[in-house]
Amino acid sequence: MTKLFEAENVSVRFGGLQALDGLSLEVEEGTIIGLIGPNGSGKTTFFNTVTGLCRTVGGRVLIDGENITGLQPRHIYQRGVSRTFQRSRLCLSLSVFDNVVIGRQNSLDLTLFGNLFRRRRFVESVRENHEQVHALLSTFSEPLAARIFDPLHRLNMIDRRRIEVCRALIANPRLLLLDEPSAGMTPDETHEFMGDILKVRSDHPRMSIIIIEHEMDVIQRVADHVVVLNFGKKVAEGTFDAVVANPWVQEAYLGTS
Numbered sequence: 001m002t003k004l005f006e007a008e009n010v011s012v013r014f015g016g017l018q019a020l021d022g023l024s025l026e027v028e029e030g031t032i033i034g035l036i037g038p039n040g041s042g043k044t045t046f047f048n049t050v051t052g053l054c055r056t057v058g059g060r061v062l063i064d065g066e067n068i069t070g071l072q073p074r075h076i077y078q079r080g081v082s083r084t085f086q087r088s089r090l091c092l093s094l095s096v097f098d099n100v101v102i103g104r105q106n107s108l109d110l111t112l113f114g115n116l117f118r119r120r121r122f123v124e125s126v127r128e129n130h131e132q133v134h135a136l137l138s139t140f141s142e143p144l145a146a147r148i149f150d151p152l153h154r155l156n157m158i159d160r161r162r163i164e165v166c167r168a169l170i171a172n173p174r175l176l177l178l179d180e181p182s183a184g185m186t187p188d189e190t191h192e193f194m195g196d197i198l199k200v201r202s203d204h205p206r207m208s209i210i211i212i213e214h215e216m217d218v219i220q221r222v223a224d225h226v227v228v229l230n231f232g233k234k235v236a237e238g239t240f241d242a243v244v245a246n247p248w249v250q251e252a253y254l255g256t257s
Contacts (some may be wrong), residue, residue, distance in 0.1 A: 001028040010059035021232040034223030042232040080174035092153040103167035136166040158189040
């Protein structure tokens with residue numbers, strides 16, 4: 001398989017805190033990587049580093065062999081990396097459509113001149129965006145697609161999480177980073193939502209996904225490969241069965257001996 005993403009000895013510090021300590025990780029095209037570990041182990045910091053929100057003090061990050069270390073977030077986004085956040089960044093007062101299409105902000109013409117004097121192009125752009133957003137929503141739920149212009153505050157938690165993923169997908173990413181996508185959902189909603197993620201994977205067979213999750217049932221169901229972090233270091237990796245059989249993982253993460 002083709003290697004899509006690689007982190008090589010990535011280190012990040014916040015003052016005296018070593019948030020990532022020589023972390024190396026590879027992701028092959030079309031695979032789902034489960035990233036697990038205790039709170040504070042560096043999982044979200046890793047996502048922030050990949051997407052340009054945190055600066056490294058060592059190592060590098062590559063997409064398709066291109067070094068993207070130190071690039072601005074918008075430039076990394078343009079190279080095919082999208083993400084969701086553990087804490088929702090949706091705007092509840094805006095419509096479903098608005099919340100999704102904002103994921104294309106780098107390609108939208110937001111100038112006053114363009115919107116006032118290129119009306120035909122503006123109308124065509126709205127139509128194209130509507131079609132794309134509707135198609136994405138339909139991937140998850142036809143009833144959700146029918147509510148495309150509803151304000152987001154009317155939607156339940158699982159549909160809001162679907163909107164977050166759609167906003168990341170509208171950029172047609174090659175690497176999708178999901179930061180605890182099941183947070184705030186019931187077990188039944190989580191099970192349904194992970195089915196949605198597997199369908200997204202089926203619809204985008206060349207896209208790779210890294211998912212941060214605390215729910216081991218989720219990781220077991222969706223991940224092809226699992227990486228365990230602790231104190232910014234990789235302490236175990238392999239298949240789900242191999243990782244949960246690791247004595248350190250059982251004791252320190254799963255709470256068993």
